[in-house]
Amino acid sequence: MSSNRLAGMVKLALLVGSLQLGSIGLAAADTTLLNVSYDPTRELYKDFNAAFAEKWQADTGETVTIQTSHGGSGKQARSVIDGLEADVVTLALEADIDAIAKATGKIPADWKSRLDNNSAPYTSTIVFLVRKGNPKGIKDWGDLTQDGIQVITPNPKTSGGARWNFLAAWAWARAANGGDDAKAQQYVAQLFKHVPVLDTGARGATTTFVQRGLGDVLLAWENEAYLSLEELGPDNFEIVTPSISIKAEPPVALVDGNVDAKGTRKVAEAYLDYLYSDAGQKIAAKHYYRPFKPELADPKDTARFADVKLVTIDEFGGWKEAQPKFFADGGVFDQIYKPGQ
Amino acid sequence: MALDTSSAPAAAPSKLVKAATSETRIARLTLIAVALGFVALFLLLPLATVFIEAFRKGPVEFATALRDPETFSAIRLTLIVAVIAVPLNLVFGVAAAWAIAKFEFKGKAFLTTLIDLPFSVSPVISGLVFVLLFGANSALGPFLQKYGIHILFAVPGLVLATVFVTFPFVARELIPLMQEQGTSDEEAALSLGATGWQTFWHVTLPNIKWGLLYGVLLCNARAMGEFGAVSVVSGHIRGQTNTMPLQVEILYNEYNFVAAFAVAAVLALLALVTLVLKTALELRYSDEIAASRRH
Amino acid sequence: MAFRSSTRWRFRQPSVIPGFGLALGVTLTWLTLIVLIPLSGLIWRSSGLGWSNFMSLVLDERTVNALTISFGTAFIAAVVNLFFGVVLAWVLVRYRFPGKRVIDAMVDLPFALPTAVAGIALTALYAPNGWIGSILEPLGIKIAFTPAGIVVALVFVGLPFVVRTVQPVMEEIDKEVEEAAATLGANRYQTISRVLLPGLLPAGLTGFALAFARGVGEYGSVIFIAGNLPYVSEIAPLLIIIRLEEFNYPAATAIATVMLFLSFIMLLVINSIQSWSRRRYSNGA
Numbered sequence: 001m002s003s004n005r006l007a008g009m010v011k012l013a014l015l016v017g018s019l020q021l022g023s024i025g026l027a028a029a030d031t032t033l034l035n036v037s038y039d040p041t042r043e044l045y046k047d048f049n050a051a052f053a054e055k056w057q058a059d060t061g062e063t064v065t066i067q068t069s070h071g072g073s074g075k076q077a078r079s080v081i082d083g084l085e086a087d088v089v090t091l092a093l094e095a096d097i098d099a100i101a102k103a104t105g106k107i108p109a110d111w112k113s114r115l116d117n118n119s120a121p122y123t124s125t126i127v128f129l130v131r132k133g134n135p136k137g138i139k140d141w142g143d144l145t146q147d148g149i150q151v152i153t154p155n156p157k158t159s160g161g162a163r164w165n166f167l168a169a170w171a172w173a174r175a176a177n178g179g180d181d182a183k184a185q186q187y188v189a190q191l192f193k194h195v196p197v198l199d200t201g202a203r204g205a206t207t208t209f210v211q212r213g214l215g216d217v218l219l220a221w222e223n224e225a226y227l228s229l230e231e232l233g234p235d236n237f238e239i240v241t242p243s244i245s246i247k248a249e250p251p252v253a254l255v256d257g258n259v260d261a262k263g264t265r266k267v268a269e270a271y272l273d274y275l276y277s278d279a280g281q282k283i284a285a286k287h288y289y290r291p292f293k294p295e296l297a298d299p300k301d302t303a304r305f306a307d308v309k310l311v312t313i314d315e316f317g318g319w320k321e322a323q324p325k326f327f328a329d330g331g332v333f334d335q336i337y338k339p340g341q
Numbered sequence: 342m343a344l345d346t347s348s349a350p351a352a353a354p355s356k357l358v359k360a361a362t363s364e365t366r367i368a369r370l371t372l373i374a375v376a377l378g379f380v381a382l383f384l385l386l387p388l389a390t391v392f393i394e395a396f397r398k399g400p401v402e403f404a405t406a407l408r409d410p411e412t413f414s415a416i417r418l419t420l421i422v423a424v425i426a427v428p429l430n431l432v433f434g435v436a437a438a439w440a441i442a443k444f445e446f447k448g449k450a451f452l453t454t455l456i457d458l459p460f461s462v463s464p465v466i467s468g469l470v471f472v473l474l475f476g477a478n479s480a481l482g483p484f485l486q487k488y489g490i491h492i493l494f495a496v497p498g499l500v501l502a503t504v505f506v507t508f509p510f511v512a513r514e515l516i517p518l519m520q521e522q523g524t525s526d527e528e529a530a531l532s533l534g535a536t537g538w539q540t541f542w543h544v545t546l547p548n549i550k551w552g553l554l555y556g557v558l559l560c561n562a563r564a565m566g567e568f569g570a571v572s573v574v575s576g577h578i579r580g581q582t583n584t585m586p587l588q589v590e591i592l593y594n595e596y597n598f599v600a601a602f603a604v605a606a607v608l609a610l611l612a613l614v615t616l617v618l619k620t621a622l623e624l625r626y627s628d629e630i631a632a633s634r635r636h
Numbered sequence: 637m638a639f640r641s642s643t644r645w646r647f648r649q650p651s652v653i654p655g656f657g658l659a660l661g662v663t664l665t666w667l668t669l670i671v672l673i674p675l676s677g678l679i680w681r682s683s684g685l686g687w688s689n690f691m692s693l694v695l696d697e698r699t700v701n702a703l704t705i706s707f708g709t710a711f712i713a714a715v716v717n718l719f720f721g722v723v724l725a726w727v728l729v730r731y732r733f734p735g736k737r738v739i740d741a742m743v744d745l746p747f748a749l750p751t752a753v754a755g756i757a758l759t760a761l762y763a764p765n766g767w768i769g770s771i772l773e774p775l776g777i778k779i780a781f782t783p784a785g786i787v788v789a790l791v792f793v794g795l796p797f798v799v800r801t802v803q804p805v806m807e808e809i810d811k812e813v814e815e816a817a818a819t820l821g822a823n824r825y826q827t828i829s830r831v832l833l834p835g836l837l838p839a840g841l842t843g844f845a846l847a848f849a850r851g852v853g854e855y856g857s858v859i860f861i862a863g864n865l866p867y868v869s870e871i872a873p874l875l876i877i878i879r880l881e882e883f884n885y886p887a888a889t890a891i892a893t894v895m896l897f898l899s900f901i902m903l904l905v906i907n908s909i910q911s912w913s914r915r916r917y918s919n920g921a
Contacts, residue, residue, distance in 0.1 A: 034578065042595055069577040070591065074881040076577075083477035083486070084494045084576045099883055104477065155864060157878040197781050198864040200877065203594040207756075212763040214781070231596040329882055334698075337866055364824060369731055376727040377739070379720045383792050384742050386767065387757040391749070429666075436662035444656050446648030450907040452663070454900060457907070458671055460846050461899030463853030463873040464751070466892040469880075470674035473681055473889075505670055513846060517839040518804045520914055527653050537654035552804040559800055562747035568856045569751065586750030593756065605753040612748030613741055620737055 031064045031267050036086035038073040038160060038250070039203055040224050044287040045090070051283060052274050056267065064267055072201055073160035080104070080255065087259050087268040090252040092160030094118075094319040097253050106257025120249035121275035122289035125310055126161075126168040128240040129209065129218040129225045136216045140242045141172040144217060145190045152215035153195055154205040156326075156333050161202040161248075163327055165219040168246040170326075171311040175244055189336035210237070221248065223288035226304070241306040249313070391609060394602035406592075406600035407607065411580040415588035416607065421496065422584060423564040426503040430560050434511025435553070439545075441512075442519030443527070453516065459508040467505050468573025471498060494576030499584065502570040507560045514556030515549055522548055554619055562612040675896065682889035693887055694894050698866060699875060703891075706872040707898065709783055710851030713790035718844045721798025722836065728799075729806040743799045746792050751856030758789055759861045781863035786871065789857040794847030801843035802836055809835060838914045845906040849899050 037045060049066040056064045069076065069084070073092035080086045081103045091097055094112065101107040112119050130138050136149055144151050154162040166188065173187035174180065197214060199205040202224055209218040210232050217240075220228070225239050252272055259265040274280045278296050285297035294302045316322040326332045364372070396403055406412065437456060441449055459467065475482045475492040485492060492498045526548060530540040546553075568586040575582045583591065585608050592601035648656065682690065693699065727733075728740050746754060762769045762779040769780055779785050809832065817827040855873040863869040872895055879888035 039594060042591075067578050067581060069579065070594075071577050072881075074883075078880065078883070079494065079576050081477065082472045082493060083475075083482055103883075155878075158874075158881050196863065196865075198866075200859055200864065200874070201594075204860070207593075212759065212780070213765040214763065228596070327882075329879070329884065329887070363730070372723055373727050373731055373733055376720070376724040379724060380739055380742065382768070383788075383795060384745055386761055387749075387754060387792065388742065388745055390757040390760055391753060433662065433666040436659040436666075439655060440659035440663050443653045443659075444648055444651055446656075450904060450911045452667075453907045453911075454904040455667060455671065456663075457846065457849060457903045458675065458896070458900060461849030461853055461903065462675070462896060463855055463876060463892065465855050465873055465876055465880075466678065466853070466889075466896075469888070469892070470678050473677045473885075474674055479677075501670075505674065508670055509846075513842065514800065514804065517801055517842055518808065520838065521805050521808050521835070524651070524653055531652055531654075541655070551807065555800050555804060559744060559747055559796065562744045566748045566750050586752065589750055590752050593752075602753075605749060608750065608753075609745060609748050612744055617741070620741070 031062060031264055033064060033066045033087045033264060033268055033271060034069065034085060035066060035088050035090060035271070036069045036076050036080055036084060037090040038076060038092040039070055039201060040092075040161070040221055040227070041090060041250075042068075042070050043227065044223075044284065044289065047287065048275070048280065048283050051279055052271055055274065055279070056270065062267075066271070072158065074158070080106075085258050085262065086255050087262065087264050088252060088254055088272055090250065092248075092250050093163065093323075094249070094251050094313075095323045096160070097251055098319070100253075100255070104257060106255050107253055108256065111253045112251065114254070115252065115272060116276060117292045118249055119251040119253060121252060121272075121280060121292050122250070122284040123292070124222045124248045124250070124289055125245045125308060126164050126219060126242075126248065127222045127225050127245065127306075128242060129206075129220050129228065129237050130216065130240050132236050132238055134238060134240065138217050138240055141169055141187075141191075141244070142176065144169075145187065145194060149194055149217065150196050150215040151191060151194045151217055151219065152197065152199075152205050152209045153219040154202050155198040155200055158200040159202055159205075161221050161224070162205075162219075164221070164246055164248040166326065166333065167313070167316060167322065168219075168242075168244075168311075171246055171315065172242065172244040175311075185332060185336060188332075192337055206232075222290070222305070226288040239306075241308050244309045244311065247310040247312045388609065391602050391605050394598055395606040397602075398599050402599050403603045403606075406597075406603040409600065411583070412588055412592075412600070412604055414580045415583050415585045415604070418496070418499070418583070419565050419585040419608075422499050422503050423561055425500050426507060426564045427557060427561050429504055430507055431511050431553075431557055433508070434513075434515060434556055434560075437512040438515030438519050438549075439541075442516050443524055456509050456512050459505050462505075464506065464567070464569025465573060467570035468502050470505070471501050471574055493574055494578070494582055496582075498574035499571055499582065502574045503564045503567055506567050506570050507563045510560035510563060511553070511556035514552050514559065518549055518552035519545075554622070558612075558619060565611055566608060678889050678896075679893050682886055682893045685886045685890055689886075690890050693890050698870075699872075699891060699894075701867050702870050702872040702875045703894065703898070705783060705786070705870065706852050706895070709786040709871075710790055710794075710848050710854075713787050713794055713851050714844050714848035716787070716791050717794045717798045717847045718840060721795060721843060721847075722802055722840055724795075725799045725802040725806055729803060743796050746794075746796050751793065751854065752860070754792055755789060755857035755860030758792060758857065759785075762788060762861065780861050781869070783862075783869050785861035785863065786858050786869060789861050790847075790851035790854060793854050793857055794851050797846040797850065798840070798843030801846070802839045805836060805839040834913075838910045841906055841910045841913070845903050845910075848906075849903055852895060852899055 035045060035049070045068050049068065053064050053066060056062060069079070073096050076089070077091060077096035077099050080089060080100050089097060089100065097107065097111060101109055101111060115121070128138060130136070136143070138144065138149070143149065153165045156162040156166045169188050169191055170184050173184035177183035197208050199208055202221060205218060206220065206224060206228050209215050210228060218225075229237055229239065252275060254268055254272060259268045275284070276292065281291040281293055281296040282298055282301075285291045285294070285301035288304070290305055291297045291302070313319055313322060324331065363369070441453060472493060473479060475485065475498065477483065482493070492501070526544050527540050530544045535543070566586055568590070571584055572587055575584065575587055577583060577587060577591070579591070585604055589601050589604045589608070592604060685693065724743070728736065759780050760766050762785060764770065764773050764778070764780070766780070772779060779788055813831060814827055817831045822830065853873060855871070855877070858871055859874060862871060864874060872891060876888045876891050879891065
């Protein structure tokens with residue numbers, strides 16, 4: 001190896017090392033933001049980051065580099081708690097941001113009220129993905145517990161999206177039984193007897209359904225269902241919207257403790273505000289998220305969303321009540337999920 | 342033994358002895374068939390799947406997938422981590438094997454078991470232990486942070502997790518081998534007046550070099566392929582703290598199957614490069630190996 | 637030959653070989669830094685639970701089930717690997733056949749392939765619509781999404797351990813020993829079962845123990861193929877993840893501690909048998 005190449009490699013190693021050690025060696029004008037997000041937002045933030053960087057450059061003349069980190073919502077929250085220096089978090093569940101607030105104090109307890117719409121610039125809902133032509137004739141939640149139907153959903157214990165699935169099913173059953181929670185529980189218990197595989201994440205469940213050909217219906221985020229239709233073949237699948245579903249609100253928050261330490265508050269705030277802007281709402285709708293202000297988005301995009309009666313998490317007493325009741329250790333999910341009974 | 346290998350002539354074994362020291366043709370073929378069938382079912386097909394998926398859309402798409410800057414940075418990071426982690430465990434492995442194989446002492450099985458422990462720790466936990474040790478809620482984390490030293494979600498954390506996971510490889514490879522060889526060669530060298538280091542370099546090392554190579558190869562392969570532990574300490578910052586296995590997961594989760602399997606294929610190939618090296622060495626020194634086997 | 641004359645208790649048998657202090661010192665330092673300190677942090681964390689909480693958590697039906705599944709499947713997989721691994725190592729060391737070097741090189745693949753990739757590839761093969769799964773399906777055999785799938789993944793993950801620990805020892809086997817056995821009138825079967833296999837026992841047991849230990853903790857490849865149904869195919873590491881998702885670190889570390897403890901005991905037993913058998917069969921070295 002020539003000494004030149006060796007020197008190059010040493011430089012490379014040093015460069016990588018210095019990047020890891022924080023902002024050493026980066027020009028002052030070049031700010032870096034870290035957005036710690038959950039799994040299904042990759043495509044959304046790829047677009048959005050580029051748009052925001054461009055706007056920030058135009059407005060202030062500064063370059064901003066936005067780094068993203070994606071993973072299961074709970075795992076991402078844990079990373080931030082353990083010291084991952086996120087400037088903003090954009091997660092699947094309110095409970096995950098609450099956990100960061102509680103464990104680190106880097107986010108104030110009232111974070112939810114700091115931005116419009118409970119800090120959810122975009123929302124989504126739960127729909128069914130079925131095989132082309134809907135061979136089993138699945139129209140609504142009631143059809144899922146018929147004999148011979150296999151339902152694919154990830155595990156509510158490990159997947160934020162699956163918790164929305166669970167609650168959407170519950171909401172339908174409660175409404176169908178005149179508000180009877182016991183009947184709703186029976187239905188949901190029945191539903192999970194039709195689940196042959198519990199993947200740990202939403203995308204794992206999609207793969208099981210699409211690639212492995214398992215199951216008759218996949219319970220999925222609306223944005224995920226459309227994305228998989230686009231990515232994996234509109235000829236093979238179609239989307240069925242049930243009569244009732246849940247309004248899933250993936251919230252965003254500024255991590256005050258980190259932005260103040262890094263001096264990135266201004267740009268981080270602008271980043272989150274931009275999500276609510278004209279452009280931000282357009283990009284969200286383009287990626288099949290239901291924008292908070294649909295009037296700002298492209299009508300062509302918003303027309304894709306089917307009309308569906310949406311219940312909100314407030315009907316379950318908010319996440320602060322729903323999370324421990326349904327999903328904590330020994331909660332409703334643990335009680336009903338006993339195979340072989 | 343390996344000391345005076347160069348001149349040992351390969352005596353042609355007599356036909357009678359040969360018959361008694363090898364199996365019948367049928368037994369041989371059966372064994373080969375069983376072994377190959379097993380390999381096909383559990384190794385060949387999964388590997389083929391990876392390559393078929395990687396080239397599903399042709400070589401152009403494969404190459405494009407690898408030119409992605411994030412993928413490139415993942416490859417670089419993986420190599421950096423392996424280059425640091427493997428030598429550390431190499432030195433440790435030789436020292437541990439020397440102590441355990443060459444000496445009889447109390448608590449040896451206990452020590453060996455402690456060395457084995459990282460194998461039995463779930464990868465998730467291997468990562469978690471370092472989070473508990475260096476995380477923001479630990480005693481050490483905030484202290485180091487004050488001095489600008491980042492362990493978690495940075496290269497040091499990735500290296501630590503990798504060292505932990507690959508900890509036993511070299512030692513475990515060498516211990517049975519060195520036990521099998523015993524200590525007579527070393528004793529002979531020492532009695533002829535060699536120093537301890539001379540004995541190690543000129544007697545022990547040549548004896549164990551193939552086992553050592555296996556150990557390093559395994560250690561290296563595992564260091565590059567480790568997913569679970571690294572996933573916990575990485576923070577998954579795109580283009581920065583994602584190693585190749587993490588990049589594979591990201592790409593797969595983006596439904597970018599071709600790119601995901603392309604990176605996986607490169608990872609498999611990287612492991613094979615070291616094996617090609619080993620094969621080349623074996624060919625180069627084939628006389629010596631043959632001689633050392635026959636004594 | 638080690639001296640065994642003294643009956644007095646001593647830490648180590650006297651030996652003319654130098655370097656014990658240095659080698660053991662390096663070993664213990666590194667072991668403490670990399671393994672013992674981090675793991676004691678884990679145990680310390682789970683001790684925050686208190687004994688009764690700890691026990692009730694560990695004896696919880698679901699935890700016991702998951703541990704049974706993890707240890708059971710890992711054991712079966714290790715047995716499979718021991719048998720096929722020794723055969724494979726034998727074939728690679730003793731015979732010549734086309735493609736031998738390729739096969740030899742491929743044995744390490746399970747280490748190099750990220751476990752998640754292995755899981756995805758195996759699931760693709762063994763799922764009802766996969767190459768192998770579709771052959772087995774009409775026969776009523778289901779592999780993917782059942783405990784059998786876990787075994788398949790663990791066989792894949794553990795194979796190199798057996799092959800690579802047995803292989804170097806096999807290469808070292810002195811042909812003279814076999815020739816001597818043959819000269820003394822042993823037939824091939826006797827030579828193998830009485831002379832060769834006992835010599836391979838320590839390495840084989842080591843490989844078995846490592847494959848087993850690795851299988852118990854394996855997560856990445858298993859979750860794709862297992863089905864993950866509680867009480868049926870839910871492995872202990874998944875239960876740890878579930879506890880972590882609940883931000884319940886003490887519970888997660890408690891399960892991890894139990895797994896660690898059980899694995900440690902099993903490894904210790906196997907290592908003790910191994911070291912005993914080595915003393916018994918080795919000719920005094």
